[in-house]
Amino acid sequence: MSPQSKSRKKKQGKAPARRPEQQSPYGALLESAAALRSESWLLADAWASELYATLWLAGSGYDPLIAALRAMDDPAALTALRALSGVGSAEIRANAAAAAETVAARGVAEPSWYSAGASLEFREAFLVTNLLGDVEVVAITQERAGAAETVLFMRQPVLGATAIELFATPDEGTVALLEDMIASTPDAFRDAITPLSATDVYDRVWPDIEQFWADGPDDEAEEGLIGDEDVRHPVQLIALADARVSALVPDGYEIPSLSPERTDEVVEAFLASEHGLPDVEAARAFARIVAGAAVEQNRDPVVYGPASLTAVLILNVAARVHVSDADLALLPEIVRAWAYFTVDARDLPRDEARAAWDEELPTVLAEFSEAYADPELAAERDGQFR
Structure with missing residues (x-):
């Protein structure tokens, strides 16, 4: 019998390995979305908002995720889409809602909290x-x-x-x-x-x-x-x-703008107030900066507190204008006068509010002085205080 005609005993060995199943990149997301199905719409919105933020920080965009979820016949995918349709920009909400309708039309079960047609x-x-x-x-x-x-x-x-x-x-x-x-x-x-x-x-x-x-x-x-x-x-x-x-306003609503004339009104009211201004023209220059900054931000110029005043002193004075040494020496008195003026203009409890300003003003002025001495901000200045 030729060697070729002999029956051969198969070698015992390992069976061929099964090819590992490819893990979905959305596995963790679907797992967390599945946990929301019996919770509440409120928790779903909070979950979706953090997901939105994660994608925003990553710079990855939202369309790929919405497209992937739309292709799934999975209740967790539908839950995620219903949640995403409640947060973010109008365009993304609409895209997520349309994708959710596509999935739901295939007979996928809705989350328990979802109510068709409900609006805020x-x-x-x-x-x-x-x-x-x-x-x-x-x-x-x-x-x-x-x-x-x-x-x-x-x-x-x-x-x-x-x-x-x-x-x-x-x-x-x-x-x-x-x-x-x-x-x-x-x-x-x-x-x-x-x-x-x-x-x-x-x-x-x-x-x-x-x-x-x-x-x-x-x-x-x-x-x-x-x-x-x-x-x-x-x-x-x-x-x-x-x-x-x-959702609070109809489409096309525009926020009313403060009139630029409000700057002049407040400046003149400040100069007419009885707060012992050390130099009227320096006070005028200061008031025009802080009042003008507020109007540019569409907020009333007399609504100032320590944090907002510090921010404007740094952003609109230290980073923008050159102030002479003589005017820098006048600023503490002018700033205090402005602070007291805003108390009266807003009809706040005078003694309590002035005491609060007195406690905060040393910090306000110290932070401004530190910013004004910063070489990087000094290099940005291209204007004059007065």
């Missing part, structure tokens, strides 16, 4: 500030599918949004929520809770949202999203705030 309806809004108005909290309560939700938008004039919080509105109402906030942070806020209309809220908050997106990502935004959970940053809920605030 404005219920009420309020403003709370600290004594000098440098810290503001705008509470916006809207209702959707029978549930009331409140966004607290914390901001500082000039500096913009500092934090955003989202709550299920308590049964006692928005005012009760704010009263608890005031009580839990003694001396941080005035007791006054001022009602705002929907347009009042939009006029106050929308410019901050636009500026946030225009400025682009920064290190603090990234840390606020993926760093220590104690770090709070508006990047977490800015996409939610974008959608909630834009």
